[in-house]
Amino acid sequence: MSLFLKALRGEPLERFPVWLMRQAGRYMPQYRELRKRAKDFLDFCSNVELAVEVTLLPEKVLGIDALILFSDILVPLKPLGVEVKFSPFEGPLLKAPPLDEWKEFDPKGVGFVFETVRRVKRRSNLPLIGFSGAPFTLGAYILEGKTSKDFKEIRKLFYSDRKRFHLLMEKLSRMVVEYLSAQIEAGADAVQLFDSWAYVMSPEMFKEYTPHLKFIADGLKARFDVPLIYFFRGSGFLYKEAFKLPFDAFSIDWSLPIEVALKELSGRAVQGNLDPTVLYAPDEVIKNEAIKLLQKVAKDRKTLYVFNLGHGLAPDMELNKVKLLVDTVKNFSL
């Protein structure tokens, strides 16, 4: 079994595994080369040949311990009837029909995703992580119609029409279960749910939202035995409710001290935590910060931890520094 899956399942490790959110991204010259071959970003994600090559890049370039499907969290919204396009200047732009006119999700509408999963599995022995946006984060994008600092629209809906908020979350949760199921059936070895905008919620709002996350975890657990990872920003103030959920692992940002996460998740896996900004620092600082984090983890446990950042890699990061970070983790023996 791979180091990554061993870590998630709590088996003994010689070292902690490492992968990085957005490990195949704009910071990588090889990615930028491949990107030129597609006309826009959605075309890039839905072109199976290109998506496979991009997914595989970090194995060769960085030597990480797990691959993650190259795609975008907005991809599965199209089969629901939501229009999505990517503007080079404004980022994602979305337009959704009224909630009662949404279509039921049909995985066939995004067959290229599962085909990408199948082909990646044939090309690499590394474990492959499938993923989906979490209902709140997807709903936040849909209602806002674009990216935002504070995603006010979904919070407005929460206060002004609680029933419709839950209906939206239900529709998205059903989609997430089907979408991730199809990825697992195609060969994904683990799946991660991205709740990148969870931090705009109050703890009370988050608590009222968690049954939808539980629905997803339960739905997948009933059918599959692959590890489920929940990534949520705002970890520092939402962790208590989040950790009650039946996920196998929690990927945390840097707002939660690692010691607290380790203590609260004894017996379950923790992923992430390093502030990605560290990657702009001199090499010595990158090494020291990574080792400091690894030492804190190793003091508590020798498994059930996967190294990652608290958020994705940014386009202006340097490949050499990212490599240095990966190597530092790989050289840290347990």
Next chain:
Amino acid sequence: MSLFLKALRGEPLERFPVWLMRQAGRYMPQYRELRKRAKDFLDFCSNVELAVEVTLLPEKVLGIDALILFSDILVPLKPLGVEVKFSPFEGPLLKAPPLDEWKEFDPKGVGFVFETVRRVKRRSNLPLIGFSGAPFTLGAYILEGKTSKDFKEIRKLFYSDRKRFHLLMEKLSRMVVEYLSAQIEAGADAVQLFDSWAYVMSPEMFKEYTPHLKFIADGLKARFDVPLIYFFRGSGFLYKEAFKLPFDAFSIDWSLPIEVALKELSGRAVQGNLDPTVLYAPDEVIKNEAIKLLQKVAKDRKTLYVFNLGHGLAPDMELNKVKLLVDTVKNFSL
């Protein structure tokens, strides 16, 4: 003594006082009228006649219990040598000289601020709150040169040059002490420090930054007996370190449950907490959410609380709803 100062000093109250961050702002038609008389935003802040009128508006229009000086947190940066302008499209744009070429802050460079304070005090019997940006939030703006989602530049500096980070914080902290001192001398009855971007820090970074906040609190305490309020976003995960600081009151956002704040701050004042998004909801919801919060507070204490939002009022909010909120608080008897 005013209700507001009684609440901050822990004296018995018949009801909780209320004021709102950005209570004099674009959501208010009367503000928009006055705004037309100035050519740009900085001109609007530095025109004493206009700034006095704007500061006074919420007393007549909303009937709140405290006024806050109308100005901008970037105003006192100019005497340090930092260029600041406001673009109608991009918001604030800043350009700072190298750190060792900064000038020592001279309050005379922003004399209009203190003149505004003096004139407001002559025109109203309400307590007047002076304010300043906190060093981190100001530093974040200065290094970024504009507004941002995650203020990466100051976090980069923290990791790559710790000494220069502290030097920047020291320079800004000295300015803050002088700037707030001059406001108090001009007649401000309380002062609030705005750390609007504190939430981009990790708890570790925040902890290393807090001595600068302590320097400010100690510096003001040594000279004056006016209540000092510290407003910080990211309250939900930074509160433990923040509450160790010698401020008289803490203004919190909605990421920290009010029960936790009340418990951790027994004997000291709490301000704020309501998610401003509530103001987009139907009237009934606004009332209910405000009352729910007030009841939680009243269960714990009958003083040492000032009603406010967790963040400022937004330009697209409706004046009638803001009024309803203020009235709801004023009708809640203890």
